[in-house]
Amino acid sequence: MKRGEVIRYGVIGTGMMGVEHIENINALDEAVVTAVSDTNADSRARGVQAADGEVAVFEDHVDLLDSGLCDAVVIATPNFTHVDVLADVLQRPVHVLIEKPLCTTVEDCERILELADDRPDGVVTWMAMEYRYMPAVAALVEHVHDGAVGQPRMVAIREHRFPFLQKVGDWNRFSENTGGTLVEKTCHYFDLMNLVLRERPVRVMASGAQDVNHLDEEYGGRTPDILDNAFVIVDYPSGARALLDLCMFAEATDEQEEMSVVGARGKVEARMPSNTVHVGRRGEHFIGNVEKSTAGDDRITYQGLHHGSSLIEHVEFAEAIRTGGQPAVTLDDGYWAVAMGAAAHRSIDLGRPVELSEIMQRDDDREAVR
Numbered sequence: 001m002k003r004g005e006v007i008r009y010g011v012i013g014t015g016m017m018g019v020e021h022i023e024n025i026n027a028l029d030e031a032v033v034t035a036v037s038d039t040n041a042d043s044r045a046r047g048v049q050a051a052d053g054e055v056a057v058f059e060d061h062v063d064l065l066d067s068g069l070c071d072a073v074v075i076a077t078p079n080f081t082h083v084d085v086l087a088d089v090l091q092r093p094v095h096v097l098i099e100k101p102l103c104t105t106v107e108d109c110e111r112i113l114e115l116a117d118d119r120p121d122g123v124v125t126w127m128a129m130e131y132r133y134m135p136a137v138a139a140l141v142e143h144v145h146d147g148a149v150g151q152p153r154m155v156a157i158r159e160h161r162f163p164f165l166q167k168v169g170d171w172n173r174f175s176e177n178t179g180g181t182l183v184e185k186t187c188h189y190f191d192l193m194n195l196v197l198r199e200r201p202v203r204v205m206a207s208g209a210q211d212v213n214h215l216d217e218e219y220g221g222r223t224p225d226i227l228d229n230a231f232v233i234v235d236y237p238s239g240a241r242a243l244l245d246l247c248m249f250a251e252a253t254d255e256q257e258e259m260s261v262v263g264a265r266g267k268v269e270a271r272m273p274s275n276t277v278h279v280g281r282r283g284e285h286f287i288g289n290v291e292k293s294t295a296g297d298d299r300i301t302y303q304g305l306h307h308g309s310s311l312i313e314h315v316e317f318a319e320a321i322r323t324g325g326q327p328a329v330t331l332d333d334g335y336w337a338v339a340m341g342a343a344a345h346r347s348i349d350l351g352r353p354v355e356l357s358e359i360m361q362r363d364d365d366r367e368a369v370r
Contacts, residue, residue: 001071001321001322002097002178003044003154003322004030004286005030005072005322006032007028007030007031007032007070007072007318007321007322008034008069008070008071008088009025009031009032009033009034009035009070009072009073009074010033010035010036010037010064010065010067010069010070010072010073010074010123011025011033011035011036011037011047011073011074011076012036012037012038012064012073012075012076012077012085012089013037013038013043013075013076013078013081013099014036014037014038014043014046014047014050014076015038015040015043015046015076015078015167015168016165016167017035017076017099018038018043018047018074018076018077019046019047019050019099020076020263020305020306020310021074021076021099021310022036022047022050022051023302023304024302024304024310024311024313024314025074025179025314026050026051026052026302027301027302027311027314028311028314028315028318030318031054031314031318031364032052032053032333033051033052033053034055034056034057034069034070035056035057035058035064035067035069035070035150036048036051036055036056036058036059036064036345037057037059037060037061037063037064038059038077039059039060040168042168042178043168043244044059044133044340046227049331055215056069056247061077061088061089062086062088065089065092065094066086070094071094071095071321072094072095072096072097072124072317072321073095073096073097074096074097074098074099074128075089075096075097075098075099076099077099078167078171078172078177079101079103079104079171079172079177079178079179079183079184080095080104080171080177080178082098082099082101082102082103082104082108082229083103083104083111083112086098086102086103086112086115087111087112087115088100089263090112090115090118090119090125091115091117092296093120093123094123095123095124095125095126095317095321096124096125096126096333097126097127097128097313097314097317098125098126098127098128098132098334099128100127100128100187100188100329100333100334100337101130101183101184101187101332101333101334101337101338101341102127102337102338103179103338104176104177104178104179104338105179105338105342105359106335106338106339106342106359106361107332107366109207109331109338110148110335110360110361110362111336112331112335113331113332113335113362114272121324122324123129124317124320124321124325124326124327124333125327125330125331126234126317126320126327126328126329126330127327127329127330127331127333127334128313128329129187129188129191129313129329129333129334129337130306130309130310130313131188131189131191131192131306131309132191132195132309132313132328133297133308133309133310133312133313133316134270134272134275134306134307134308134309134311134330135275135295135296135297135300135307135308136259136270136271136272136274136275136277136295137192137259137270137272137309138295138297138325139270139277139293139295140196140259140267140268140269141192141195141196141262143268143277143279144196144261145198147265148263148265148266148268148279148281149261149262149263149264149266149267149268150263150264150265150266151238151240151264152196152197152240152261152263152265153215153239153241153262153263153264154240154241154242154243154261154262154263154302155193155196155197155240155241155242155243155259155260155261155262156242156243156245156258156259156260156262157192157193157242157243157244157257157259158244158245158246158257158258158259159185159186159189159244159246159247159256159257160245160246160247160250160251160253160256161201161247161248161250161251161253161256161257162216162248162249162251163184163213163214163228163248163249164213164226164248170219170250172184172224172226173214173217173219173224173226173304174219174222174225174226175225175226175312175345176337178226179250179338179341179342180226180227180341180342180345181208181226181227181228181230181246182206182208182227182230182232182246182258182341182342182344183338183341183345184226184341185246185248186230186232186244186246186341186344187334187338187340187341188337189244189266190234190244190337190338190340190341191333191334191336192259193234193242193244193327193353194269194333194336194337194339195333196261197236197238197240197242198299199237199238199240200237200336200356201234201235201236201242201336201340201356202235202236202237202355202356202357203234203343203353203355203356204232204233204234204235204340204343204344204347204354204356205232205233205235205347205352205353205354206230206231206232206233206333206343206344206347206348207230207231207348208227208229208230208231208232208246208344208348209227209230209348210224210225210226210227210228211228211229211249212228212229213226213228213248214226215226225232228247228248228249229246229247229248229249230244230246230344231244231245231246232244232246232344232347234340255271255272255273255274256272256273257271257272257273258270258271258272259271261270264282265281265282266279266280266281266282266285267279267280267290268280269364270295272307273307273311274294275294275295275296275307276292276293276294277290277292277293277294277295278290278291278292279293286348287339291365297312299311299312299315300312303344305357316328328358335362339356339359339360340356341357342359343356343358343359346358346359
């Protein structure tokens with residue numbers, strides 16, 4: 001598209017995240033939501049209300065795609081629908097941003113990657129991983145890639161937070177719909193591990209359970225089965241390793257998310273929601289005496305639900321559409337993040353480490369992560 005042309009967006013799925021995307025698109029220059037679709041009438045109404053102007057409304061996403069009203073679409077439907085909705089989108093020459101996780105299973109991800117192989121040049125297919133654009137995380141990645149810690153040897157990510165929110169129809173209460181907590185929620189963190197280390201992992205070992213949350217809930221005679229806490233260790237070919245510490249009954253905390261990277265030269269930390277970054281260099285700093293700063297991004301004009309990161313993601317998605325550029329986050333990135341979560345769940349179920357090669361058919365592509 002030419003500079004100055006307005007990008008017309010369709011949003012497929014207008015629940016909580018779909019509305020979040022609409023509000024971020026409203027904050028973009030030269031962008032407008034022209035159509036929304038959702039199978040739920042209340043969600044459709046919320047999508048229309050959030051849109052800045054007149055929009056076409058569809059119940060079926062195929063009708064939206066066939067309307068000719070959209071240059072780009074955002075898919076924010078429930079996880080278990082991603083594979084079929086995205087399969088329909090990939091058959092049309094429309095730009096697409098697909099919400100995480102790519103799909104709920106490794107097999108469905110592989111089906112999508114095969115379909116995406118036939119996409120025409122210049123059509124942008126972008127995996128939504130907005131945590132990459134949180135200012136403190138982006139600053140940490142830049143420090144590490146600039147050599148602040150030397151070769152990274154250890155990555156640690158901690159999220160201590162509140163339980164899962166309610167979604168339309170309570171679809172997110174069951175692992176069969178979400179892919180499981182370590183796919184649904186922590187695919188973000190597995191993607192960040194790969195991004196920081198610029199490697200693809202070889203094995204995963206995990207321990208986790210559902211100990212506190214949702215045990216007193218019942219839906220159609222069924223009790224939710226989603227994990228609410230876990231430790232996950234990920235091994236990489238270089239010998240680097242990463243750790244995830246997740247607890248979803250820990251909202252009585254100071255910082256919700258913390259990420260650190262350590263190498264022989266020092267350590268870099270990012271903390272959210274304070275957006276603070278700590279840089280320590282061995283031989284120059286010591287415990288309690290490091291460089292501290294607050295991260296920011298001048299492009300953030302709307303904070304939204306993710307500290308402005310969703311807006312930056314949309315800014316870069318739109319730029320790729322206008323320039324014909326490559327996506328900063330690919331479907332392959334999304335595939336690996338899902339596979340790591342699936343391997344973690346299998347490790348918990350089997351009580352042993354799980355090799356990624358056990359569950360991936362397309363594991364021959366281990367190029368550096370951008």
